[in-house]
Amino acid sequence: QVQLVESGGGLVQVGDSLRLSCAASGLPFNSYAMGWFRQAPGKEREYVAGISWSGSTTYYLDSVKGRFTISRDNAKKTVYLQMNSLKPEDTAVYYCAAAQSSRKLDQMRGDYWGKGTLVTVSS
Numbered sequence: 001q002v003q004l005v006e007s008g009g010g011l012v013q014v015g016d017s018l019r020l021s022c023a024a025s026g027l028p029f030n031s032y033a034m035g036w037f038r039q040a041p042g043k044e045r046e047y048v049a050g051i052s053w054s055g056s057t058t059y060y061l062d063s064v065k066g067r068f069t070i071s072r073d074n075a076k077k078t079v080y081l082q083m084n085s086l087k088p089e090d091t092a093v094y095y096c097a098a099a100q101s102s103r104k105l106d107q108m109r110g111d112y113w114g115k116g117t118l119v120t121v122s123s
Contacts, residue, residue, distance in 0.1 A: 002026040002112045004096045009117030012086055016121070020081040022096030022114055029077040029098075035059075035105040036070060036081045038092035038119075048094070049081060050105045057102060063089070086121045093118050 008020040020036065035050035049070040050059040058070055069082040079096060094117050097110030104110065 004098060004112055004114035006094065006096050006114045006117040009094060009119045011120045011122060014087060014121060014123050016086050017082070017084045018086065018119060020083065020094055020117060022079045024077045024098060027098060027112065030074040032098040032100060033102040033105050034072055034079040035097045035099065035110065037095045037097060037108070040092040045108065047105065047108055050102055051079065052102050059106070088121050088123050091119060091121050
C-alpha cells in the first residue's frame with residue numbers, strides 16, 4: 001500500500017520559514033518524480049514545485065521562485081519543501097504527490113497523493 005505522509009505545516013508569521021517533509025512508503029521512490037501542490041480556501045489546487053526522480057530537474061511556480069526549494073533524499077524516501085520569506089498568500093493546504101513522470105506532475109496527474117498539511121501565514 002502506497003502512502004505519502006506530509007508533515008511540517010503550522011502557523012507562522014510573515015517572513016518566517018518552514019520546511020515541509022513528505023515521507024513515502026510502498027513505492028519505488030527513486031523511480032518517481034515528486035511534487036508539492038497547494039490549495040487555498042476557495043481556490044483551485046496549484047502546482048508549487050516538482051523534482052525529477054534523480055533530483056536533477058526542478059520546477060517552481062513563479063510566485064515561489066527564489067523563496068521555496070524542493071529537494072529529495074532517495075535513501076530516506078522523503079521529499080522536502082523549504083519555504084522561506086513566507087507571505088500570507090502562501091497560506092494553503094500543501095499536498096505531496098508522486099508520479100511516474102515529471103510531465104504527469106506538470107499536468108497535475110499525480111499517481112499518488114498525500115492527505116496534506118496546513119500552512120498558515122499570519123500577518
